[in-house]
Amino acid sequence: xxxxxxxxxxxxxxxxxxxxxxxxxxxxxxxxxxxxxxxxxxxxxxxxxxxxxxxxxxxxxxxxxxxxxxxxxxxxxxxxxxxxxxxxxxxxxxxxxxxxxxxxxxxxxxxxxxxxxxxxxxxxxxxxxxxxxxxxxxxxxxxxxxxxxxxxxxxxxxxxxxxxxxxxxxxxxxxxxxxxxxxxxxxxxxxxxxxxxxxxxxxxxxxxxxxxxxxxxxxxxxxxxxxxxxxxxxxxxxxxxxxxxxxxxxxxxxxxxxxxxxxxxxxxxxxxxxxxxxxxxxxxxxxxxxxxxxxxxxxxxxxxxxxxxxxxxxxxxxxx
Ligand code: A2P
Numbered sequence: 340x341x342x343x344x345x346x347x348x349x350x351x352x353x354x355x356x357x358x359x360x361x362x363x364x365x366x367x368x369x370x371x372x373x374x375x376x377x378x379x380x381x382x383x384x385x386x387x388x389x390x391x392x393x394x395x396x397x398x399x400x401x402x403x404x405x406x407x408x409x410x411x412x413x414x415x416x417x418x419x420x421x422x423x424x425x426x427x428x429x430x431x432x433x434x435x436x437x438x439x440x441x442x443x444x445x446x447x448x449x450x451x452x453x454x455x456x457x458x459x460x461x462x463x464x465x466x467x468x469x470x471x472x473x474x475x476x477x478x479x480x481x482x483x484x485x486x487x488x489x490x491x492x493x494x495x496x497x498x499x500x501x502x503x504x505x506x507x508x509x510x511x512x513x514x515x516x517x518x519x520x521x522x523x524x525x526x527x528x529x530x531x532x533x534x535x536x537x538x539x540x541x542x543x544x545x546x547x548x549x550x551x552x553x554x555x556x557x558x559x560x561x562x563x564x565x566x567x568x569x570x571x572x573x574x575x576x577x578x579x580x581x582x583x584x585x586x587x588x589x590x591x592x593x594x595x596x597x598x599x600x601x602x603x604x605x606x607x608x609x610x611x612x613x614x615x616x617x618x619x620x621x622x623x624x625x626x627x628x629x630x631x632x633x634x635x636x637x638x639x640x641x642x643x644x645x646x647x648x649x650x651x652x653x654x655x656x657x658x659x
Contacts, residue, residue, distance in 0.1 A: 341609060343591055345493055345516050346539040351412055351445070353586050354609055355380030356602065357545060357595030363389045365597040370396035372599050374405050376606045382519075382543070382593040383438065384416035384449060385430065386459065390437035398439050413440065414519075414543075416449035416497060417482065419636075420456050422473045427481035431490050446482060446491040447519055450498045451475055452636045452643055464641040475503065476510040483513050493517065495541075498633065500650040501534045508538070517541045522590060523549040524560050524581060527625040532588065547585045547592035548578055550630040565624055575611045582608035584621045 342350040356373040358366055358381070366389045370381065383390055397413075400406050415438065421430035431446055453473040458466035482494045495517030496504070508514050518535055522528050522544035535542045549560035560566060561577035570580040578594070582605060585592040594605045613621075629649075636643040645653040 341586060343541050343589065345541055346514065349492065351517075351541060351543075351591055352378075352380040353591045354378060354582070354606060355382050355412070355414075355543075355591060355593040356605075357382050357593040358389060358393060359384065359387050359545070359595055360551070361387070361389055361595060361597045363392045367392045367396045367399075368599075369597040369602060371399060371405070372602050373606070374400050374411075376603050377609075378602075378606055379406070379410055380412040380414075380591070380593070382414045382545075383434075384418070385421075385434050386416070386418045386449065390415065390434055394437050394439040408440070412444045413438065414445040414447065415443055416447040416519075417478070418454075418459065419450055419452050420454040420459055422448075422453040422468070422475075422478040423456065424477060424481045426456060427478065428485065428488075428490070431485055435490065442489060443491040445493045445495060445517055446485060447494070447517065448475070448478055448482060448496045448499075450633060450636070450648075451496070451500075451503050452633060452648065453478075454636075461636060461638065464638050467636065467638070467641050467643065469642040476507055479507050479511055479513065479515075483511070495519065497545075498631075498648075500648075501531055502650040504534070504538070504540065514538060515540055517543055519543040519545055519593075521546050521550065521629060521631045522585065522588075523547055523553070524563070524566070524584060524621050524624050525549055525553060525626045525628040526630070527622065529625075532590065536589070542590040544585050544590050544592045546630065548581055548594050552630055553628075554578075560624075563624060565620060569617055569620065573611055573613070573617075575608070576604055578605060579608040579611050580613075580621075583611035583613050584618060587613050587618050 341353040453468040493516045495515045497519035570577045633648045
């Protein structure tokens with residue numbers, strides 16, 4: 340199994356299984372199938388609303404000797420309505436309780452967006468909290484306490500821009516160990532990856548197959564002729580080729596699937612080794628096409644906009 344190294348030399352398996360949109364009644368089998376296939380990295384989040392079922396599957400795996408706890412790398416994420424200092428420890432404890440674990444390997448701040456405590460989803464601007472009310476660095480210091488207390492071995496963030504990562508580092512001197520962001524051949528994030536490498540931040544790619552929309556649409560990455568023809572040459576599927584490209588970038592990939600064949604197919608991408616010229620050819624298909632934009636928090640007259648979530652001109656996307 341290929342692994343990446345955190346700043347302190349601990350390892351994170353490059354290939355992981357994602358669980359966003361894995362239905363509670365399907366995720367139990369998916370996790371057991373994944374562990375049997377060889378996955379040792381499982382990506383979860385409180386807001387995916389399936390951590391209880393994942394916990395039951397993990398118990399089954401431990402009791403039946405499929406794997407030991409210490410052989411697994413398990414990530415979860417702090418949801419947006421638990422950014423206040425007093426909410427952070429109860430939030431991880433809830434997740435640990437649901438997953439039936441004593442500790443996480445990695446706990447991430449899910450978004451650089453805060454909601455008021457009572458609201459898991461926002462419908463109006465009154466449900467939002469601003470980053471002036473609950474600054475990201477306060478949440479981050481709260482997460483650092485979790486690491487000190489042994490509730491998680493590593494801490495990081497998700498959906499953070501370079502500017503926001505640097506802000507956390509400047510204000511707290513605690514470098515996030517991981518940034519989990521959307522990366523696939525149509526949204527390659529080369530600058531961000533360069534910054535993370537310089538700062539010893541491991542990068543994890545969510546939606547590594549090009550996100551649900553792109554995988555399923557006619558314009559999906561797997562329909563791209565360069566990808567299709569290359570996959571044929573490597574005698575692998577387009578999905579395996581795309582995941583092999585991700586891993587060749589020195590990042591971890593967490594494709595979601597609840598389908599037994601696709602769980603196995605994706606895992607076997609670890610056996611696809613691309614030649615440098617083929618990696619270069621895939622590097623050329625980038626379209627700077629962000630799919631996951633955080634628009635759930637963008638409300639008229641609210642605190643959040645595309646520009647201030649990503650610290651990026653929204654028109655760059657339109658200008659393509
Ligand atoms: P399914 O669970 O039915 O396999 P994400 O981009 O969030 O990781 O989601 C991946 C999406 O692509 C899911 O909808 C998943 O659906 C589907 N998928 C996962 N693996 C493959 C594959 N090897 N080929 C095609 N579609 C896939």
